[in-house]
Amino acid sequence: MMQSAKLEKPGFPVELSNLALHLALLLGSVFVLLPFLWMLSTSLKEPAADCIIPPRWIPSNFAWSNYTEATTVMPFGRFYLNSLVVAICVTLLQILTASLAAFAFARLRFQGRDAIFLLYLATLMIPFQVTMIPNFALVRFLGWFDSYKALILPPAFSAFSTFLLRQYFRGIPLELDEAARIDGASSFRIWWQIIMPLSRPALAALSIFTFLASWNDFLWPLVITNSLEMRTLPVGLSAFQGQFNVQWHLLMAGAVIALIPVLVVYVAAQKQFIQGITLAGMGGR
Numbered sequence: 001m002m003q004s005a006k007l008e009k010p011g012f013p014v015e016l017s018n019l020a021l022h023l024a025l026l027l028g029s030v031f032v033l034l035p036f037l038w039m040l041s042t043s044l045k046e047p048a049a050d051c052i053i054p055p056r057w058i059p060s061n062f063a064w065s066n067y068t069e070a071t072t073v074m075p076f077g078r079f080y081l082n083s084l085v086v087a088i089c090v091t092l093l094q095i096l097t098a099s100l101a102a103f104a105f106a107r108l109r110f111q112g113r114d115a116i117f118l119l120y121l122a123t124l125m126i127p128f129q130v131t132m133i134p135n136f137a138l139v140r141f142l143g144w145f146d147s148y149k150a151l152i153l154p155p156a157f158s159a160f161s162t163f164l165l166r167q168y169f170r171g172i173p174l175e176l177d178e179a180a181r182i183d184g185a186s187s188f189r190i191w192w193q194i195i196m197p198l199s200r201p202a203l204a205a206l207s208i209f210t211f212l213a214s215w216n217d218f219l220w221p222l223v224i225t226n227s228l229e230m231r232t233l234p235v236g237l238s239a240f241q242g243q244f245n246v247q248w249h250l251l252m253a254g255a256v257i258a259l260i261p262v263l264v265v266y267v268a269a270q271k272q273f274i275q276g277i278t279l280a281g282m283g284g285r
Contacts, residue, residue, distance in 0.1 A: 036259075043067070043252035050248040063249065070240075070253040075228055079236035084261075086151045086221075086232060087214040093156035094210050095203060102165035103191045107177055117166070123159045128219070136223055150224040151232070155214060161206055168202040169195055208269050212262060233258045 037057070042050060043066055045059045070076065104110075105117045135154050144150040172195060180190050196203070218234040225231050237258065240251040 039252045039255055042248055043256050045249050047247070047249055066249045066253040067257065070250045071257070073250065074236055074239055074254075076236065076254065076257070078229055079231055079233045080258075082151075082230060083215055083233040083258075085148065087211050089148075089152045090155050090214040091207050091210045093152065094158050094161055095207060097157050098161035098165050098206070099196065099199075099203070100191065101162045102169050103187075103195055105162070106166045106169035107174070107190070107195065108187065120159055121163055124163075132220070132223060139224060145224065146226045146230050148230075151221060151230070155217070155220065158210070161210065164206055165199065165202055168199055172198055204269060208265060211265060215262060 041057050041059065044062045044064070045056075045066075046061060046063045049056065049059060101120075105113060105120075139145055139150045139154070142149075144153075176194050176198075177190050180194055185193070216234060217232070218238075221232045221235045222238075225235065228236075233254075237251060237254045240247045240254065
């Protein structure tokens with residue numbers, strides 16, 4: 001009787017609450033998509049129509065030649081290749097280094113392990129702007145300035161990636177390690193044949209985050225490169241912005257082209273991307 005009384009309490013119907021939730025999400029999605037729609041609209045405008053007041057969302061004449069001009073006025077293909085090489089290499093190296101460090105912190109027992117991990121984790125509180133100058137000086141000392149080594153090796157190590165994988169590795173039963181050691185498996189073999197296959201969801205999510213972060217990175221490639229041949233896409237696109245004027249139509253056309261790999265990665269790995277957002281907050285695992 002009490003349950004039936006509870007069910008008869010006045011309130012909003014479930015269908016109405018779901019409708020309100022979907023309307024709110026739809027409105028939020030529209031606001032999120034507005035910058036991307038404006039970017040696409042500007043990329044198809046003629047130079048004289050960039051700053052017309054009031055602004056026009058749909059151009060009177062679609063200037064498809066903006067995409068051709070954006071890819072020819074600058075070595076756009078080289079920028080694209082550099083971004084692909086750097087993003088792929090940084091992702092692979094960061095997965096390698098972070099998984100090895102996370103395996104040591106999560107599965108091995110040695111004196112001072114937790115203290116070292118806390119010290120390692122404390123580096124997350126240091127902004128990149130603080131370590132940028134020492135990293136730049138070290139790269140210049142090693143003779144790596146304006147090279148792939150400078151673009152790839154410093155970002156190949158990440159405390160956040162180590163933390164995320166360590167938290168996931170701790171959820172894997174230790175009995176698997178003990179059984180493997182009884183059979184004569186080394187720590188490296190346990191990492192490669194047991195831990196890594198069982199951690200594919202976390203590795204996939206981390207790969208997506210690392211690839212997107214490296215693809216969109218602007219500050220470090222700007223500081224560490226000097227020639228057009230070594231610039232990545234974000235730095236190359238900044239060339240359309242001069243001291244006194246900005247070629248908005250070319251800048252937006254290049255940004256649309258640069259967005260294609262990001263969209264492909266997100267659409268192809270949408271499930272892992274959402275799962276990665278969940279994994280990033282599992283500090284109590």
